[in-house]
Amino acid sequence: MYQIGFDVGGTNLKVGAVNDDKVIVARRNVAFPKGETYQNITALMAEQVRALAQELNISAKDFKSIGVATAGSIDAAGAVILHAHNLGFHNVPMVDEMHRYFPDVPVFLANDADAAALAELHAGAFRDKKTAVLFTLGTGVGGGIILGGKMFKGGMGRGNELGHMVIQEGGPICTCGNKGCIESLCTATWLIQQGRRVIVEYPISLIHEKAEGDMNLVTAKTVIDSAKEGDTIAKDIFNTYVGHLSSAIASIAVLLDPEVVALGGGVSLAGDFLFESLRERVKEKSFFKVYHEVVPAQLGNDAGIIGAAMLARNEE
Ligand SMILES: [Zn+2]
Structure with missing residues (x-):
């Protein structure tokens, strides 16, 4: 099984498919389209997920989960990016947007520093x-x-x-x-x-x-x-x-x-x-x-x- 992880930063939009051994087995990296509407940005993100599915010869709905790590602050429910100034994001309903494209896949959202600590727990210095x-x-x-x-x-x-x-x-x-x-x-x-x-x-x-x-x-x-x-x-x-x-x-x-x-x-x-x-x-x-x-x-x-x-x- 593969889990999708997005790292959304002001310069690059990075995404990878991670296997059960916590190894990135396929990845894509596109320039962050600054100034675009969030709808266009999430459409671009969905495109990357489909491309990864194709690369792995699976259907996108077979991804076990999609996680998004972003700069900025997120709401208490973990669904909306409240403010990410360097991304031009304000009140972006990221989880709902991803669900529009992938209704059957669970979607999660977190601040990038929190996500980095979680990564160290699973695969790095905090194992x-x-x-x-x-x-x-x-x-x-x-x-x-x-x-x-x-x-x-x-x-x-x-x-x-x-x-x-x-x-x-x-x-x-x-x-x-x-x-x-x-x-x-x-x-x-x-x-x-x-x-x-x-x-x-x-x-x-x-x-x-x-x-x-x-x-x-x-x-x-x-x-x-x-x-x-x-x-x-x-x-x-x-x-x-x-x-x-x-x-x-x-x-x-x-x-x-x-x-x-x-x-x-x-x-x-x-x-x-x-x-x-x-x-x-x-x-x-x-x-x-x-x-x-x-x-x-x-x-x-x-x-x-x-x-x-x-x-x-x-x-x-
Ligand atoms: Zn301060």
């Missing part, structure tokens, strides 16, 4: 765990929580917004309007902003050298690599970043006492250099004064598809 937390560190910070071996959907069905836990009173302004949220302090964007400041203030620095003095060439990797190579200014920025991130992890750790915390997104590719200092700082801040297992997420770009495909299993 055989019951309590786990995923932070995805990119231009924003997403969070997914596994509780009791299930994706936690929030007490009222609104999910979690881990990225908007405030960890610094009066900190930088966040996309949500508050100040000092995890999202304003732990993103790749924060590292890039700091790197750009260095370009202006310190013409003799490794960050300046690596980015050839061009602010547009500064990435999170520029800053982290410079710190790795021992540049003092970059090390200061990196240590501050680890300070923020360890506060976020230590806070969620006192709340949930998770078996494991995983980090996804571009920043997590920094490897041991990041994870070793992070584990030290989390231990210092931990009420329990123990090492919490903090590891890289395993599924990378496939997390959305696999997680979406597993949404049906979360209801079992």
Whole structure:
């Protein structure tokens, strides 16, 4: 049996058929048609499902389930995308739309960070765990929580917004309007902003050298690599970043006492250099004064598809 998983993002509309071993056996990737009506977008999604069925030599109605992981917020019933600003989605009845095309197939909808945590539970860093937390560190910070071996959907069905836990009173302004949220302090964007400041203030620095003095060439990797190579200014920025991130992890750790915390997104590719200092700082801040297992997420770009495909299993 195959389960369909959609990963709907602002750039790409990705979809895959996942088998019982949780492996993507067929996949399609089309550009997200930004600006189109949601009816046209869901028609395009239905077309992809049919194409996958054809590729697998089955009928589309034989798919066991269809799951959609999307950016943005969804309603408590898990049927409507309330707002996904970068997709231009407002009040999109995604589950009903999919049912119009595939009335016999169960359809599920979730936020993409929640789905990514579910994917790690079934096929990645959270296998055989019951309590786990995923932070995805990119231009924003997403969070997914596994509780009791299930994706936690929030007490009222609104999910979690881990990225908007405030960890610094009066900190930088966040996309949500508050100040000092995890999202304003732990993103790749924060590292890039700091790197750009260095370009202006310190013409003799490794960050300046690596980015050839061009602010547009500064990435999170520029800053982290410079710190790795021992540049003092970059090390200061990196240590501050680890300070923020360890506060976020230590806070969620006192709340949930998770078996494991995983980090996804571009920043997590920094490897041991990041994870070793992070584990030290989390231990210092931990009420329990123990090492919490903090590891890289395993599924990378496939997390959305696999997680979406597993949404049906979360209801079992
Ligand atoms: Zn916020």
